[in-house]
Amino acid sequence: SYRHPRHFHLICKSCNRSYEFLSSDIETLVEEVAAARGFTARQSVVQIYGTCEACRTGRAPAEEGSTSELLFARDALRIAIATERSGLEFYTRAARVTKDVRGRAIFHRLAEEEKHHLGTLEKRYQKLLEQDPQLESRPTFLFFKGAANGLFARGADELMAEGINDREAYKIGIRCERGSHRFFKRYGERFEDSEGKQVFLEFAEEEREHLEMLIREYRALLRRQAKRKPKAKSAAPARQLASR
Ligand SMILES: [Zn+2]
Numbered sequence: 001s002y003r004h005p006r007h008f009h010l011i012c013k014s015c016n017r018s019y020e021f022l023s024s025d026i027e028t029l030v031e032e033v034a035a036a037r038g039f040t041a042r043q044s045v046v047q048i049y050g051t052c053e054a055c056r057t058g059r060a061p062a063e064e065g066s067t068s069e070l071l072f073a074r075d076a077l078r079i080a081i082a083t084e085r086s087g088l089e090f091y092t093r094a095a096r097v098t099k100d101v102r103g104r105a106i107f108h109r110l111a112e113e114e115k116h117h118l119g120t121l122e123k124r125y126q127k128l129l130e131q132d133p134q135l136e137s138r139p140t141f142l143f144f145k146g147a148a149n150g151l152f153a154r155g156a157d158e159l160m161a162e163g164i165n166d167r168e169a170y171k172i173g174i175r176c177e178r179g180s181h182r183f184f185k186r187y188g189e190r191f192e193d194s195e196g197k198q199v200f201l202e203f204a205e206e207e208r209e210h211l212e213m214l215i216r217e218y219r220a221l222l223r224r225q226a227k228r229k230p231k232a233k234s235a236a237p238a239r240q241l242a243s244r
Pocket residue numbers: 012013014015016017051052053054055056
């Protein structure tokens with residue numbers, strides 16, 4: 001069987017076949033429970049017993065073993081692609097709502113980068129499909145609920161709120177990039193050598209660069225705004241006088 005830390009099993013009581021899957025949702029829950037009880041978890045086993053689809057329907061069972069790695073790469077790429085898509089949407093919106101000229105240029109640049117990465121990942125995904133014509137229709141292997149819609153999806157929604165200012169746009173971006181970086185690094189490091197692992201680690205690195213850039217730019221924005229403030233203060237009374 002394909003080796004990677006903490007995978008879980010579906011076990012069929014009729015044919016005794018077992019099917020592997022990964023789930024960050026289960027892992028997170030296990031960690032939360034252990035931490036809440038002051039417990040250092042060394043190993044956790046999740047086994048779901050029942051009747052498999054093949055036995056239930058009489059259809060041929062999905063191949064195991066050699067395709068696990070392909071399934072893993074497929075699902076890792078899907079998550080990365082969803083994240084790029086949501087990232088592209090996020091930065092496109094951020095560029096639209098930002099008033100600061102430099103900020104707008106930065107968000108445009110990040111949107112361009114995400115678009116470029118998206119193209120690369122989609123090509124890679126197509127290449128992967130060539131290795132197995134049925135790959136797209138095979139069952140899900142990696143269950144990552146929070147990441148399935150892309151890690152920037154919530155941030156992109158938050159940008160649509162009334163009266164979002166430039167600082168807030170940066171802060172949301174920083175939060176998304178940090179979450180994305182952590183997610184891909186954390187899971188990338190856990191996997192055995194495979195294309196899925198590669199995808200995750202490369203992605204973690206890209207997100208780290210984006211994160212650092214956003215933090216730098218956020219600080220630069222604060223400095224620019226601080227410099228502008230004295231002028232704004234003296235301008236306000238003048239305007240009030242003028243309107244009277
Ligand atoms: Zn079965």
